[in-house]
Amino acid sequence: MLIGYFRNCPGCEVPAAAQRRALAEAGCDQVVEEWSGLEHGDEQPELHGLLARLLPGDVVMVPHLDSLGRSLPKLVQYVQRLTEAGIGLRSLAEAFDAPARLRAVETVAVAGQGGSQGADSHRRGAGGRPPKLSPDEQSDIVESVLSGRHTAAAMAKHYQVSPATISRLLAAQLADPAAPAPSRPAIGDGVAADRIVGVLPLSALEERLAIVGTSGSGKTYAAKGLIERVMAGGGRVCVVDPLGVWWGLARGADGAPPPFPVAVFGGTHADVLLSPGMGAALGRLVGTQPMACVVDVSGFGSAAALRGFMTAFTEALYAVNTEPLHLVLDEADLWAPQRTQPDGLDLLGRVEEIVRRGRVRGFVPWLITQRPAVLHKDVLSQADILVSMKLTSSQDRAAIGRWIEGQADRTEGRRILAALPQLRRGEGWVWAPGDGVLARVAFPRILTLDSSQTPRREARPGAAGLLATVDAPALGRALAGLAADGSEEQTEGLNDPPV
Secondary structure, rough: OOEEEEEOOOOOOOOOHHHHHHHHHHHOOEEEEEOOOOOOOOOHHHHHHHHHHHHOOOOOEEEEEEOOOOOOHHEEEEHHHHHHOOEEHHHHHHHOEOOOOOHHHHHHHHHHHHHOOHHHHHHHHHHOOOOOOOHHHHHHHHHHHHHHOOOHHHHHHOHHHHHHHHHHHHHHHHHOOOOOEEEOOOOOHHHOOOOOOOEEEEEHHOOEEEEEOOOOOHHHHHHHHHHHHHOOOOEEEEEEOOOOOOOEEEEEEHHHHOOOOEEEEOOOOOOEOOOHHHHHHHHHHHHHOOOOOEEEOOOOOOOHHHHHHHHHHHHHHHOOOOOOOOEEEEHHHOEEEEOOHHHHHHHHHHHHHHHHHHHHHHHEEEEEEEOOOOEEEEHHHHEEEEEEEEOOOHHHHHHHEEEEHOOOHHHHHHHHHHHHHOOOOOOEEEEEEOOEEEEEEEEOOOOOOOOOOOOOOOOOOOOOOOOOOOOOOHHHHHHHHHHHOOHHHHOOOOOOOOO
């Protein structure tokens, strides 16, 4: 269906009757008229009502692009909503005919050509260079910032445009599902060292984080890249891995030397063997040592054995840990499920205590799950930052919607939730309300071995940070001693250099 839309505003250069007639002559089946200038709580109630009832395949026709929004950011926002819903857009004044999946950045370029009065006035008022950026300049800005070679502020200064112009270009690129993914630089390539995935400040690494996404969406890969940033700064890390996919954190990619010293407890690639009865001993060891480690429990078999180990592990860890420790709980819904078995109540209580009140004891909990609907809502709600990869289940998106209602903007949330099923592998929405960040990003390649996926990626060694070197025999002896007598005396001397 072809539906016309225009604004009837006082002082418009083109009379409302002429706009209505032009849309009807263009073949519109229906024409929706917005009465601007009235006292509405909603700036454009007729447009919002129209967007709510449009169906995929419908086309909206406007006399000129600024009928959709008086400013360029507002225009881009509405175009994104249309394209994400599979709805086309045509403009009579700009000879603009966009299919439902038009690149949003092309809309910015058309709006900047001068056919849109709202876009012109916005550009004049924003300062910077009067002529629009050329396509090559736009591409250079987008690639430079998203690849991390330069900051947005640096590119704005270089091209003599306002920071808002750079932000609009980036938003258009990241909102476009058909756009090619930006290049994926390694941490050591001299990329923007003060930002994470181009948008988050380094301080965000110290916040409680939740990463959600379907199997194969790239959430584990994204989490590894973030953990590498922590280890590059010398941070202590413990990853609880029930799938056996994190051991590559202790290996270099493509045969390169390991960039970080990481001990692997348990699993088929163990540095130190692990049994279900060692939970308390390992908790005391991890809580008292300056190390990064992977706790691979994928070989424990039964769910009861996993819960028993994790209950003892988290209890001991919480009791002894006093220094900053990033505790990464992969498949977090196993440890804190919404529906808990009787033998899992103690574990749920431990995990909730670490997530809710663990900051005073140094814990920085990160949660990873492919089923946010199954993760206990009291645990998920504590996340300060949400990274959402591809999600297709309506129940899982509803769980994310509840987090949005408690933490962030509900209107923006509805728009993003509708776009989650279309995300490509390795892409995600990063939402950090405390830092004022809401952006769609492509996560950079990791430095360590990608043990969770089969494709091989080039990587370069990174800094080892301040972590102690891994002495597997010493760790094994200490763990065996702790398991035997329950004491913490055997942890002494682990930081001594190997003989």
